[in-house]
Amino acid sequence: MPRAAIMNQTIQQRGEPRVVIVGAGFGGLYAVRALKHAPVRITVIDRHNYHLFQPLLYQVATAGLSPNDIAYPIRSVVRRQRNTEVFLAEAIAVDVKARKLVLHDGKISYDYLILATGASHSYFGHPEWEVYAPGLKSIDDALQIRRRILFAFEKAERETDKAKRQALLTFVIVGAGPTGVELAGAIGEIACKVMARDFRNIDPRHARIILVEAGPRVLPSFPEDLSAKAEVSLRKLCVEVRKNSPVTSIQPRVVVIGNEQIPAATVLWAAGVIASPLAQSLGVPLDRAGRVLIEPDLSVPSHPEVFVIGDLAAFIHQTGKPLPGLAPVAIQQGRHAAKNILLRCQGLSSEPFRYVDRGALATIGRAAAVANFGVVKLSGFAAWIAWIFVHIFFLIGFRNRFIVLFEWAWAYITFQRSARLITGDGDKMFATEVEMHKEEH
Amino acid sequence: MPRAAIMNQTIQQRGEPRVVIVGAGFGGLYAVRALKHAPVRITVIDRHNYHLFQPLLYQVATAGLSPNDIAYPIRSVVRRQRNTEVFLAEAIAVDVKARKLVLHDGKISYDYLILATGASHSYFGHPEWEVYAPGLKSIDDALQIRRRILFAFEKAERETDKAKRQALLTFVIVGAGPTGVELAGAIGEIACKVMARDFRNIDPRHARIILVEAGPRVLPSFPEDLSAKAEVSLRKLCVEVRKNSPVTSIQPRVVVIGNEQIPAATVLWAAGVIASPLAQSLGVPLDRAGRVLIEPDLSVPSHPEVFVIGDLAAFIHQTGKPLPGLAPVAIQQGRHAAKNILLRCQGLSSEPFRYVDRGALATIGRAAAVANFGVVKLSGFAAWIAWIFVHIFFLIGFRNRFIVLFEWAWAYITFQRSARLITGDGDKMFATEVEMHKEEH
Numbered sequence: 001m002p003r004a005a006i007m008n009q010t011i012q013q014r015g016e017p018r019v020v021i022v023g024a025g026f027g028g029l030y031a032v033r034a035l036k037h038a039p040v041r042i043t044v045i046d047r048h049n050y051h052l053f054q055p056l057l058y059q060v061a062t063a064g065l066s067p068n069d070i071a072y073p074i075r076s077v078v079r080r081q082r083n084t085e086v087f088l089a090e091a092i093a094v095d096v097k098a099r100k101l102v103l104h105d106g107k108i109s110y111d112y113l114i115l116a117t118g119a120s121h122s123y124f125g126h127p128e129w130e131v132y133a134p135g136l137k138s139i140d141d142a143l144q145i146r147r148r149i150l151f152a153f154e155k156a157e158r159e160t161d162k163a164k165r166q167a168l169l170t171f172v173i174v175g176a177g178p179t180g181v182e183l184a185g186a187i188g189e190i191a192c193k194v195m196a197r198d199f200r201n202i203d204p205r206h207a208r209i210i211l212v213e214a215g216p217r218v219l220p221s222f223p224e225d226l227s228a229k230a231e232v233s234l235r236k237l238c239v240e241v242r243k244n245s246p247v248t249s250i251q252p253r254v255v256v257i258g259n260e261q262i263p264a265a266t267v268l269w270a271a272g273v274i275a276s277p278l279a280q281s282l283g284v285p286l287d288r289a290g291r292v293l294i295e296p297d298l299s300v301p302s303h304p305e306v307f308v309i310g311d312l313a314a315f316i317h318q319t320g321k322p323l324p325g326l327a328p329v330a331i332q333q334g335r336h337a338a339k340n341i342l343l344r345c346q347g348l349s350s351e352p353f354r355y356v357d358r359g360a361l362a363t364i365g366r367a368a369a370v371a372n373f374g375v376v377k378l379s380g381f382a383a384w385i386a387w388i389f390v391h392i393f394f395l396i397g398f399r400n401r402f403i404v405l406f407e408w409a410w411a412y413i414t415f416q417r418s419a420r421l422i423t424g425d426g427d428k429m430f431a432t433e434v435e436m437h438k439e440e441h
Numbered sequence: 442m443p444r445a446a447i448m449n450q451t452i453q454q455r456g457e458p459r460v461v462i463v464g465a466g467f468g469g470l471y472a473v474r475a476l477k478h479a480p481v482r483i484t485v486i487d488r489h490n491y492h493l494f495q496p497l498l499y500q501v502a503t504a505g506l507s508p509n510d511i512a513y514p515i516r517s518v519v520r521r522q523r524n525t526e527v528f529l530a531e532a533i534a535v536d537v538k539a540r541k542l543v544l545h546d547g548k549i550s551y552d553y554l555i556l557a558t559g560a561s562h563s564y565f566g567h568p569e570w571e572v573y574a575p576g577l578k579s580i581d582d583a584l585q586i587r588r589r590i591l592f593a594f595e596k597a598e599r600e601t602d603k604a605k606r607q608a609l610l611t612f613v614i615v616g617a618g619p620t621g622v623e624l625a626g627a628i629g630e631i632a633c634k635v636m637a638r639d640f641r642n643i644d645p646r647h648a649r650i651i652l653v654e655a656g657p658r659v660l661p662s663f664p665e666d667l668s669a670k671a672e673v674s675l676r677k678l679c680v681e682v683r684k685n686s687p688v689t690s691i692q693p694r695v696v697v698i699g700n701e702q703i704p705a706a707t708v709l710w711a712a713g714v715i716a717s718p719l720a721q722s723l724g725v726p727l728d729r730a731g732r733v734l735i736e737p738d739l740s741v742p743s744h745p746e747v748f749v750i751g752d753l754a755a756f757i758h759q760t761g762k763p764l765p766g767l768a769p770v771a772i773q774q775g776r777h778a779a780k781n782i783l784l785r786c787q788g789l790s791s792e793p794f795r796y797v798d799r800g801a802l803a804t805i806g807r808a809a810a811v812a813n814f815g816v817v818k819l820s821g822f823a824a825w826i827a828w829i830f831v832h833i834f835f836l837i838g839f840r841n842r843f844i845v846l847f848e849w850a851w852a853y854i855t856f857q858r859s860a861r862l863i864t865g866d867g868d869k870m871f872a873t874e875v876e877m878h879k880e881e882h
Contacts, residue, residue: 049863066507068860075639085641088595139864154529198516200526399859418840419509422490423580
């Protein structure tokens with residue numbers, strides 16, 4: 001019997017199976033798209049009404065892009081995909097026995113479930129550091145970080161005490177993975193180039209930007225020669241790189257490295273992540289970072305109808321250690337989970353996943369980047385062009401691609417940042433500041 | 442003695458006078474620019490780090506534009522104006538006797554003061570309505586309104602109770618001045634065109650958009666024939682217009698007009714404004730809307746060194762009633778206040794202000810507007826083109842002009858809105874929803 005015939009038969013016997021996909025990041029969204037013509041009913045559930053292009057989130061945090069340049073309404077993505085509905089809701093837990101997903105306001109049954117809810121920051125047992133050192137995972141995080149960076153310069157302009165002024169102009173980024181390096185490079189650029197002539201009482205070029213890394217080099221996931229080149233590019237942007245420097249404490253306006261206290265009004269966290277708590281409700285083994293130890297076909301042990309992908313999953317069957325938390329991993333896993341669901345619908349057995357590594361990129365401010373494509377390694381301007389090409393390609397929607405390219409060209413030519421707005425605190429900004437003063441005294 | 446000689450002499454005698462300008466809206470910013478080459482030291486004080494182009498704020502609220510498309514950093518505007526410094530601070534009061542402006546965290550002396558702090562919403566003695574019916578004055582207001590509109594559609598998609606669903610799809614806009622008309626038209630467009638095919642369980646075209654006006658017609662400041670044409674355009678966008686309908690009460694999810702109760706999850710306020718409370722500290726007569734009754738030269742009675750302009754001022758010397766709260770009034774007054782300060786610096790007497798009315802415009806959704814240029818009145822597409830031209834012309838910065846034109850062209854061709862993001866509540870959105878439910882029960 002040909003495949004199509006089997007498939008139709010199965011559907012008639014069972015009715016169309018319901019596939020619930022939780023999280024519309026890279027993993028979830030590519031799974032949805034791969035099921036476009038499939039004979040299933042799909043429900044996509046996300047806490048936000050948009051898909052977020054995380055790799056460019058640091059540019060929202062550093063005033064280069066607007067939130068809507070890197071976000072796209074989930075409804076618009078699936079408008080023409082008539083087998084798919086979208087619910088704005090928060091998933092709380094999975095009841096694997098009853099095959100139900102528990103939402104903040106109800107339950108939803110599934111025949112197949114794809115969990116792709118990602119990860120958030122981990123402070124290595126110091127959750128109290130979070131208020132002083134925000135991490136970068138959501139648009140609201142990015143706007144908060146933008147607010148802190150820009151507000152620090154504004155306060156410094158009016159501060160008459162020299163030590164306080166220097167603390168306001170000190171920015172510490174903890175963790176020198178891609179996010180930390182990209183944040184540090186972008187802040188360096190803002191201080192040394194963008195804002196150089198904008199103040200009357202301070203010189204932003206005297207700002208200290210300190211990138212702190214516990215390990216022996218920046219970008220530890222890249223080859224050593226590219227790490228060295230990235231470090232040179234960072235130093236050109238006035239970034240101090242502190243390697244082998246584990247942070248021992250973060251207090252209000254102070255970061256402690258070993259015994260050294262660094263007064264700094266702005267501290268950003270890019271050091272560790274932990275998987276979304278949804279994983280815990282599955283009742284299956286997790287790794288130390290809270291990720292689900294999935295089967296070779298991406299499903300959960302003993303539950304072949306539940307798939308876990310992206311940052312929520314630890315896939316250790318290829319190299320012996322988990323695949324990195326990168327967009328290409330999530331995209332390939334999303335497509336593969338969709339394929340395995342279709343195989344199962346047809347009564348066939350699922351296939352093991354295999355990650356195809358096409359390389360990694362990281363950018364370090366203006367016209368500098370590193371790229372590792374395995375046999376080919378690039379750095380400097382060539383890597384930057386490759387970086388631009390890859391990121392524009394994966395952005396969703398013509399409008400976003402056009403605007404982001406325009407913003408980058410505009411920033412490159414004029415040295416300006418178009419999104420230099422302190423927003424989101426309403427009229428509470430100065431009230432908050434008063435509170436912070438109280439805290440100190 | 443020639444003018445220049447007098448001027449130099451005066452400066453040498455007095456030192457450069459300090460001009461403090463509070464508020465970087467249209468009035469404040471055009472005053473700053475007019476003093477670009479003047480022999481004065483200028484301090485600009487604003488609660489925000491950007492100049493906001495208020496006439497397009499409703500487009501941020503209705504997901505058409507991003508905040509940074511209509512905002513521009515104040516520092517960037519005055520970067521090359523070396524006689525000017527910018528302070529991010531909140532002005533609390535004026536000590537006219539001591540010639541000091543009181544900030545949230547200190548005081549600042551002035552020789553001349555320009556107050557241009559504008560107005561905020563007035564609920565006609567019902568401040569308790571504000572939580573249910575937010576007004577539109579700041580970027581944070583706009584993002585809150587956007588969140589409420591988009592979230593209402595999302596909740597309706599998942600609501601199974603028919604009456605609750607209809608309340609979620611009912612949008613009431615109170616007040617049919619330009620802001621109310623523009624908001625209603627834009628929401629009508631979103632419901633009937635933009636989102637028409639985006640949902641599976643609801644049809645956004647069944648949304649009710651109700652524009653409520655206490656007076657006998659929409660756009661009361663325009664000629665009667667244009668009001669009638671605007672009403673026709675609104676009805677084409679599925680907007681119900683309720684004239685002669687004063688709102689008697691606003692409760693959670695209910696608006697009361699006379700004895701009629703309208704269940705509505707989203708209520709927006711565009712009915713009244715009150716001047717910034719800074720005016721009260723001057724100790725001079727104010728009008729009913731809290732505005733300063735200024736002298737013909739824009740100064741405060743008995744304080745020729747203090748000027749009040751824009752929405753904070755009631756200028757009644759031209760027509761017997763206050764000039765309207767429009768950008769052109771603020772711009773012309775800002776320039777005139779700057780001119781009068783220069784005259785005073787030269788030991789000359791100030792000149793009376795005279796407003797030159799070049800007309801008024803209002804837009805009503807897609808390709809429709811009304812324009813009153815005195816002898817020439819336009820409506821429909823021609824007025825819309827005039828509206829676009831005027832608004833692009835007054836936007837600050839090439840980048841903003843280019844992006845806004847691109848967004849409008851894109852929206853016109855594709856019927857899409859690029860800023861359809863629910864942001865700003867962080868992870869508290871669902872928590873808030875739970876709170877709102879509690880409130881009801």
